[in-house]
Amino acid sequence: MTRRLSSSSVWLFVAVLGMALPSLPDAQTPGPTPRTAAGQPDLSGVWVNRGGGGGGGREYRPDEKGNVYANSSFRPCHPGSECRPAANSERDAGIRQRMAGTTYNVPLYKPEYWARVQDLDVNGNKYDLSARCYPSGVPRIGAPSKIVQSATEVVFLYEGDNRFRVIPTDGRPHDPDRAQGVSWDGEPSGRWEGDTLVIESVGFTDESWLGWPGYFHTNNMRVVERVRREGDVLIWQATVHDPEILMEPWEMPAVRRRLNPDPRARLLEDPPCDEQDLAHMATRERG
């Protein structure tokens, strides 16, 4: 079936739906959680995505003639089972992006901003700066790839874009000048609440998006991240406070990463970003 949904009808459907489905529990039994000398959970480690899907991680060996086939897949595929059927998997991926994966958890904008979100989404090839090699920004960048924890700070490293954030963990107040900044990752301040590291960031640019479907935000956005470790699982969750434009704070679904136990594990350098496709776009389609 190739019925085509317009972007605006999809967006309105999603906005009306607007409820969070419960997340699935983690089936693994966590092992012991390592702690620092100060008694807090040690978040240090290389944190990787469980599973994969969509063509990542497979080995592309040449066949007996020496030919290599490295075809990617746009469909969700689980190793050992079939890929989901698709009429046009690139367009399906576009619809899935607007539904925030499988949790149907989207930021709820005030109605007077819906038209703007739709316009940004439909024209995302033009307006989404992450498509022009700009940073994703916080919280769109998601969970860190690696964490280095010391007594006074944590450093979050992101394999994408080779970015890092240095986050003090003494609960200090935000520097008032930096709180009026326009940075992509914000000005962070962290503190421990029991076994959870809580990070509050302010001082953001208003040019970044919260997500692919035109989810803009204001300079006055405040992002609260909660990070904890259970055995060899890292749980990262972010909540976006932007009361000028959102009906309520947006609690993003928690993201889980598992520890890469290989002591030689390293982050790979992300190659330079040099965008050259947008000049040849014939349609506004985004997949």
Added chain:
Amino acid sequence: MRRTMFGLLAAVGAMSSGGLLVSATVEAHHAIQAEFDTKKTEEITGVLTRFAMINPHVRWYFEETKPDGTKVEWQFTASGPGAMRDAGLARIFKPGVTYKVAFAPAHSGAKVGRLRTMTFPDGRTVTMYHEDPTKSDVKVE
């Protein structure tokens, strides 16, 4: 890591090196169908002038010499650099070598294409396209 028939090391899988399984700059993915006519295949033979390992998509720069001697510049793009790395293909494309390139052409008519298959001088091929999205009976290898 092991040697392939191309004489290269093929990544056994990103997990062992600690890297992420998917291309790092996922957000910057563009819709292939917005730019290229995926129903068509065209072919040129030309000399590679540069292979760029860049985000969001790797890029090849070619110079085609037509029978009347005129030179035409082409650019081809494929998936993200992570996929190239996983396939052990980061260093196999050599400037100055002549390749045959099969590609999906740009809607705009520009000399730009989405790579399907590149044929090396010795006849071996590298196919870096994507699966037919309408095949629902494909099992993941």
